[in-house]
Amino acid sequence: MSVSPILVIGATGKTGRRIARSLERKGLPVRHGSRNAPTPFDWDEPETWPAALAGVRAAYVSYFPDLAFPGASDRIEALTRAAADAGVGRLVLLSGRGEPHAQHCEEIVRRSGLDYTLVRASWFAQNFSEGYLRDPALEGMVALPAGEVREPIVDVDDIADVAVAALTEPRHSKQLYEVTGPHLLTFTEAAAELSKVVGHPVRYVPITLEQFHAHMTGIGGAFIADVFTEICRETLDGRNQSLGDGVQRALGREPRDFTAFCRAAAAAGAWAQAA
Known part of the structure; x- marks a missing residue:
């Protein structure tokens, strides 16, 4: 008896590739949702969505580049309609804390009539x-541009574990x-932890939003700079200086701390060029 696949949208991203790998290790069929997959999924080409959604029992939804980008909510709403038409059993949406x-996209999923789980994540350690x-x-x-704001930095492996549970239970x-x-953690404290494993001192320098915008403009242009600066303005203003209990509630264990992340990443060669 064949088992319906689970679609992982964003299967090449930080969370998606971990989720796809974990599901496959459990012996579950996975449909990789990416532009170059055998059954492609492309956010910019809605005509690819029906085939990617056809016959799947659940779908993990990670929107690229970010739910804050213009047009994201329209895409999420269109995706929920396509998922309903395809008979998808559950959507698991990756959302951003603060x-x-x-959160507007979360409401779209809530109102879609589909079964769902919302995974609202804080700032990624893997950044x-x-x-x-x-x-x-x-x-x-x-x-x-974070000043001395304290952030509950989350290990992406924990996000993936929560999403896998939501997709399968x-x-x-x-x-x-x-x-x-x-x-x-303040980013000063995070830099101190990184210094222990990277191979040399790492210093955190607080900058203004204007300086950040200028730097991002040089990397990705004015539009990218505008969006990511606004994300920083919203999320690094202190609103997220509290702990969530999502890992504990979903998995029955404590989340991994930043020190453990640093040690594991260093052991895996994340900063090997520093040697």
């Missing part, structure tokens, strides 16, 4: 090891899980 645009802050960490300086129906790390 992001009004992301330092496989994201846009890896190279700055290797160079010894991380600059962010009925008890997570209609749940909202706020997933965070177990401690609040």
